Amino acid sequence: MEYLFYFIVFNISIYNIGLLWFILGLVKSKKNNFNENNLDVSIIVCVKNGELSLPFILNDLSSQSYDSNIEFVIVDNDSSDKSKKIIKDFSTKDQRFKYIHSSLGSEKLKYKKRALDAGIKSSKYDILLFTDADCRVSKNWASSMINNFNNNIDYVIGYSKVATGEKFISKFQQIDFMMLMFSALGSTSMGRPVAATGQNQAYKKSLYKTVGGFNKITNLIQGDDSIFLNICRNFASANVAFSINENSYVKSKVHDKWEDFLSQRSRWAGDANIMWKFNKPFYLFILVTFIVNLGLLFSPLFYFGFPGLFIFTIISKLLLELLIYFFGTTILHEKFNFILFIKWFFVQTPYIVIMGFLSFFQKNIKWREK
Numbered sequence: 001m002e003y004l005f006y007f008i009v010f011n012i013s014i015y016n017i018g019l020l021w022f023i024l025g026l027v028k029s030k031k032n033n034f035n036e037n038n039l040d041v042s043i044i045v046c047v048k049n050g051e052l053s054l055p056f057i058l059n060d061l062s063s064q065s066y067d068s069n070i071e072f073v074i075v076d077n078d079s080s081d082k083s084k085k086i087i088k089d090f091s092t093k094d095q096r097f098k099y100i101h102s103s104l105g106s107e108k109l110k111y112k113k114r115a116l117d118a119g120i121k122s123s124k125y126d127i128l129l130f131t132d133a134d135c136r137v138s139k140n141w142a143s144s145m146i147n148n149f150n151n152n153i154d155y156v157i158g159y160s161k162v163a164t165g166e167k168f169i170s171k172f173q174q175i176d177f178m179m180l181m182f183s184a185l186g187s188t189s190m191g192r193p194v195a196a197t198g199q200n201q202a203y204k205k206s207l208y209k210t211v212g213g214f215n216k217i218t219n220l221i222q223g224d225d226s227i228f229l230n231i232c233r234n235f236a237s238a239n240v241a242f243s244i245n246e247n248s249y250v251k252s253k254v255h256d257k258w259e260d261f262l263s264q265r266s267r268w269a270g271d272a273n274i275m276w277k278f279n280k281p282f283y284l285f286i287l288v289t290f291i292v293n294l295g296l297l298f299s300p301l302f303y304f305g306f307p308g309l310f311i312f313t314i315i316s317k318l319l320l321e322l323l324i325y326f327f328g329t330t331i332l333h334e335k336f337n338f339i340l341f342i343k344w345f346f347v348q349t350p351y352i353v354i355m356g357f358l359s360f361f362q363k364n365i366k367w368r369e370k
Contacts, residue, residue: 005306008295011288012313018285019320025186026327029244037146040069042123042205043131046102046115048077050133051086053253057133058090058097064142070096073123077102077115098122106213112198113214113224120208129202134253135160144248145202154207154238155229157184157193158200158248159332165254168343173254173261175337175344176351179321182328188242193233194282198225200250203232211235222271230278246333262358269359292317293352318345 043061047054061072074087074097084099091097105118120128129145131137138144148156159181162174180195187194211231217223232238255261276283295302296313303310322341329336 001305004302005309008302008306008309008313011291011295012309012316014284014288015292016316016320018288019317019324021190022183022186023320023323023327025189026182026324026331029185029189029242029331037149038068039127039146039149040125041066041127041129041142041146041202042071042073042119042125043129043142044073044075044116044119044123045131045133046075046077046112046119047079047083047087047133048112048115049079049081049083051079051082053134054083054086057131057135057137058086060137060139060141062090062094062097063139064137065139066142066146069125070142071124072097073100073119074098075100075102075115075119075122077112106215108218109214110218111221113217113220116224117213120205120213123205126205127202128205128208130198130200131250132199132252135199136163136251138247138249140247141250144245145200145243147245148241148243148248149202149204152239153241154236155196155203155232155240156201157188157196157229157240157242158202158250159185159242159244160197160199160250160252161334163251163254165256167256169258169261170254170256171340172344172347172351175325175340176348177252178328178334179324179344182324182332185242185244185328185331186324188240192281193229193240193242194279195226196229199252200248201225201229203238207232207236207238220271220274222267227271227275227278230275230282234278244332249332262354265355266358269355273359290352290356293349294356296349297353321345 045057064070076084076087076099087097087099091099100118100122102115102118104121105114105116109117127146127149129142145156145158160177162177165171165174184193184195214224214228216231217227220227229240233240255264272286275286292313299310325341326336328334
């Protein structure tokens with residue numbers, strides 16, 4: 001029993017220290033006051049059977065307010081629907097758009113990474129900006145993101161938010177993704193960025209070449225954002241910024257079914273299993289996050305005989321996560337919803353445990369009909 005007590009104390013201590021670190025980063029964060037850049041940019045979007053969402057993002061891109069040279073590289077990731085026709089029809093109307101097939105990417109790569117590699121190889125400019133086909137962007141998105149490339153910045157993490165939904169699963173997804181993004185902002189402000197999202201990020205083509213592209217993560221289904229970010233920091237000492245200009249935000253697709261949501265997050269969670277190769281402190285935090293929530297879910301076994309420790313764990317976790325939510329919503333101008341946060345807080349425990357177990361079956365999870 002004594003060893004179990006110290007085991008619980010160790011894990012909750014590491015977890016709380018990690019949360020405090022994110023909070024300190026959020027408090028330190030401030031809006032970048034960069035001057036407008038006149039950098040040429042290649043915007044890359046990968047599409048896999050996206051005929052329903054594709055027209056919207058293409059229209060968003062064509063409406064970009066950007067003074068310098070800009071091109072839109074739309075990569076068809078072997079779609080079986082009308083995506084190819086939609087892209088080619090659009091490219092005939094606007095010469096800034098070009099159709100690329102994912103087969104031009106390295107044969108060593110799989111899934112989205114091969115498509116991204118094809119797009120990067122086909123791009124004309126050094127500054128690369130990325131989003132997904134099922135996202136929406138404002139007309140000043142490109143300029144707001146690219147303005148962060150100053151003071152020797154190599155990599156820009158953009159804020160992504162989930163579209164509003166009515167079902168609880170949609171609301172849970174919304175706040176859960178917020179918390180991930182708030183943590184990414186906090187860690188970046190502390191000079192140790194740990195995560196990014198492929199829905200909204202930018203980096204230099206020269207940086208991509210320096211680290212060998214995605215060659216270090218050829219076997220991963222995902223890995224093109226958070227893992228790649230850590231590769232850039234480890235092997236190229238990349239300077240990273242987080243864009244908190246509201247015009248740079250991206251709105252991503254909302255899920256209204258638990259099956260779709262869990263499938264998406266299971267793929268994301270799979271990357272956490274190899275994070276130890278690229279960011280050991282962050283991997284330790286991921287591991288203790290799982291252990292702390294596993295202990296809470298099976299509290300009769302873990303906390304038997306330690307009622308005081310159980311209460312401390314719940315209260316400290318609640319207060320620190322609430323502070324992340326409060327500072328994050330304040331800085332990034334999101335709506336603070338205490339009732340929704342409480343609902344998320346209690347569902348989060350079984351959710352994290354489920355994700356932890358499903359992460360080991362990443363390769364068996366269906367992705368874009370593959």
